Amino acid sequence: MFLWFRVIEQVMNQMLRPFLVFFIFFIPVTANAADFGTTGLIDIPSARMMNDGEFKIAMSRQTVADIYSLNYQITPWLESTFRYTIFNPDDVTGSGDNLFDRSYEIKLRLIRERRLFPQIAIGIRDVLGTGAWGSEYLVASKAFGPLDLTLGAGWGRLAERNAFSNPLTNIADGFETRSANIGRGGKVSFNNFFSGPDVGLFGGFSYELENWNTKLLVEYNSDSFRRERNLGTIPDASPISYGVEWEPAPGLAIGINRQQGNQTGFYISASLNTKAEAPRRSQNLVVPVSSNLAQEVIGAELNSWYGRLLVDVESAGMLLRSADVSSDFKTASFEISNQQYSLMADGINRFLTLAEIHLPREVETIEVILNEGGIRSNAVLYQRQFGDRQITWLASEDLIEIIPGSPIINPTTRTLYRIPNVTFGADVSTRLSLFDPDRPARYQVMLKTSAAADLGNYFSLYASYNWDIDNDFDTINRGANSVLPHVRSDIARYLKEGDTGLDSLYLQKKGNMGRDFYYRAYSGYLEEMYAGIGAEFLYSPFSSRLAFGLNLNWVKQRDYDKGFDLLDYSVLTGHVSAYWATPWYNYDVAVHVGRYLAKDLGATIEVRRTFDNGWVVGAFATFTDVSAADFGEGSFDKGIFFRVPLDQILPGNTRASYSNTIRSIQRDGGQSLQGFGTTLWYDLRPTRYDALNNNRLRMVPGA
Structure with missing residues (x-):
């Protein structure tokens, strides 16, 4: 009994504390998490999927590894997982494992479950990572009342308890060999997928005790944890694991298990439905004149x-x-x-x-x-x-x-607002840095003060200044070793030396250039690392799903203390962009081609899903003429991002939101300005034809 309390105490102290601020955004829906974040049993995956649009954060702890994961159901048939792993978290004496690993997993549903046929899915556990978790699988799941059975075939790590020869070797000789080396990450190891001499069998079941909101879990894992045994983290690994999962509230799951015969594991997950209908606040029909x-x-x-x-x-x-x-x-x-x-x-x-x-x-x-x-x-x-x-x-x-919006040429009445109209703001804000190469979470609590002045004729002046209250940026020990200009890799110096400082101060003008043409021009201290001048232009025809953009910026790097001084480095950067509002699942796709902050040339591919309720989830990847060797760890710039609307947790109506971008690692290749250059099309999305047309009924008074 004492062992269980020690496990829970360790989890609370070492895992949950950095994420408590993040958990407030998670409104209950359903949850069923495996240790790896992907929907499954304990360690093994199943063919089950989350609900479309479900977003989940999960954390698990065992002797082998601490695993932090973000999981998103991209479509009803495609599940994705970003995973951050700290191997050997207990620093076992004699173990040589000190790897901090980041990996991406995808799982595709091939066949939906039917009365007499199981659900079948195929997945790749480490698409872009180092290969530390490298494995692929084909898995089937079938429910019989409260009993849900899973059986699968695995390659890579999931073939270590080999069951039979790889049948794909009969198709091509390339499937016979598989590299066991741990790479630097960032590359898709096509030669390894579904390769190797053997295939392993894994399986298990869950049994739901509906009246207790509890599931009993038993699994046979074909991963023998050979790497961790060779490094001395664990002495041996039994294929049998068992545990219990409890759902104290919808969307919140807690699990305790016994794994590999010698480890006690714990996990917790929270999830919400990003597709939930946008809340509509009840208001009186007649508003008193004030x-x-x-x-x-x-x-x-x-x-x-x-x-x-x-x-x-x-x-x-x-x-x-x-x-x-x-x-x-x-x-x-x-x-x-x-x-x-x-x-x-x-x-x-x-x-x-x-x-x-x-x-x-x-x-x-x-x-x-x-x-x-x-x-x-x-x-x-x-x-x-x-x-x-x-x-x-x-x-x-x-x-x-x-219909297209035409200007009112000679308005009968025009509202004359006081110019300049200045507004001030101050609030306690947080900066959360997730999944750095040597730590899962870092934070800053600060007083954020801001001012905005409407100068008339759509000229605006913006300023923001951050006052540090508390942070743990002094724990950043990684130095910048990039052979490229340090356009982003010196971010640690800005965080430490400029924890209190000017965040931005710039003049901006937005407007129309005739029908379907829009522009944004700006000048000043644009973001925490750069000051300069630039402009963005957008051509977005009415009711068209296609749009095109152009931006050009000259910027100079700011001093590390975030004052008014500038460093010597300057660059002319810009992009030509193409945007596509796809007809599927509210996905938008953008391609930006041009010059980046390190003077490298290339293109960025961006995919995002935007919901009526304000949720945004997306991913991006940038490929430039910087080689993988010069780029360094990660090979190329990539990441995921999300925006959480705050009107779901705050009273009243608000357009405020919380946003974050998670990169596998921050390097210098393929870097752009933050918040400037390729934003107009997304800024105008609320008034885009398809976004409005999909909600016509909601506009009607009385609807």
């Missing part, structure tokens, strides 16, 4: 319908910029900006609801022109209902039409 809000506007006439609408729209979290009423008084056009609503359709719904209250009945059609951050984008056309039609109230998407 004279306090009216003071921000020059000349607001509360005795006119426009004045009343203006102030109520402002109090609802939007800006009403201008309006025009046609000569026959049948059509009213408005240009608005969404300030608070995570989903643009909800902001439009709120505006149309208020317009229904305040507009004269003579107005039959309402045109809402969307202005996103100073850029006029598409528009929404809404047909009002009166008389007998209002009795049946057709909450139909047919009442909404998405």
Whole structure:
């Protein structure tokens, strides 16, 4: 019994503490985690998949390794896992294992389970890593009531308890041999996949005790842990493991197990559904007119319908910029900006609801022109209902039409905001660095102060300054050994010497250049490592899934203390971009070709999935003319990123979010400016034709 308490105590002290801040984002759904993060039993994978769009974080501990993982269900039939492994976490005496490993796994469902047929999946456990976990598998799972059986065939590590000869050697001689060397990571080892002289068999079962929210797990593992035994981490490894998994709350799973006959293991996972419907906050139909809000506007006439609408729209979290009423008084056009609503359709719904209250009945059609951050984008056309039609109230998407947004040339009324309009902000913020090469998590707690000034004509001035409260950046011991210009690898010096300092200070202008053409220009201290000047241009035709962009920037590297001084290094960087809004699962694809911060030439491929609720999950890879040897560990720049909308955990409506990017390692090849150069298309996504068209019903008042 004492052993179990010691295991739990170690896990709490060494594993969970760095991740407590991350767990607050996880809203319960379902969970079923293996130690490796991938859906499975204990160590072995199964053919099961998570729900489409499910995002899971998991941590496991045993003598062999601590494993931290992020798991995402890319599509209903494709599961992905990023895994960070600390081998020999207990520093076993005599063990020579000190590897910190990062790896990616993919699992593809081949056949869905049917009444008489199992679900079948195929997977690769280490696609881009060093090969420390290198293995591939073909696995089947079949449920019989609460009993779920799994049986699979494995290659690589999963063939160490060889069961039979590799049948693929009959197809090609190349399948006969497999490299056992641990590489530097970053390369796809095609020659190793499903190769080797033998294939192993693994299997097991789970039995669900439904009334107890508990599963009993038993498995036979064909991985003999030969590497760890040879290095002296464990003396021997039995193929049999067993354990119990408890789900104290939906989406939270805790497991304790006995593995390989000589290890006690523990894991915990939390998951949420990124596809969950965007929350809609209940609001009163009529918003009281606030004279306090009216003071921000020059000349607001509360005795006119426009004045009343203006102030109520402002109090609802939007800006009403201008309006025009046609000569026959049948059509009213408005240009608005969404300030608070995570989903643009909800902001439009709120505006149309208020317009229904305040507009004269003579107005039959309402045109809402969307202005996103100073850029006029598409528009929404809404047909009002009166008389007998209002009795049946057709909450139909047919009442909404998405059209190109045209400027209001001679507005009947224009809102005159005070210029300059300055806003200030201050909040306690965190910076979380995940899965560094020598530590799973580092943090900074800081007071983040910011200011934004609207200077008129869509010129804006932004500034932010960070005041350090606490951090553990002094634990960074890795030096920058890159043969390339240190455009990013000196980040540790910025974190240490500039833990308190100026984050950014820049002037920006956004706008339109005719129909379908957009621009963004900026100058100043753009991010923590670079200052300079640049511009981005975007051509995005109405209702087209394709768009094209161009950006050009001249920047100079900032001093490490994040003051106003600059270093000698400067570079001209820029890209030509192509964007594609795919028709599948809300995925967007982008390709950027050009020159990077280290003056290397190449291309970046980026894939991201964006949901109506504000969640974004994506991955990227950059390939340049820098060789794998010159790039260093990792071979090329790659990573995953996500954005968590905060309106799911904060009261009221907000567009605030938490974002993070996880790289296998931070090097200098293939690096771009952060937040500048290739952002316009994504910034305008809330007002894009497909994003609006998919939510027409949600815009209708009363829907």
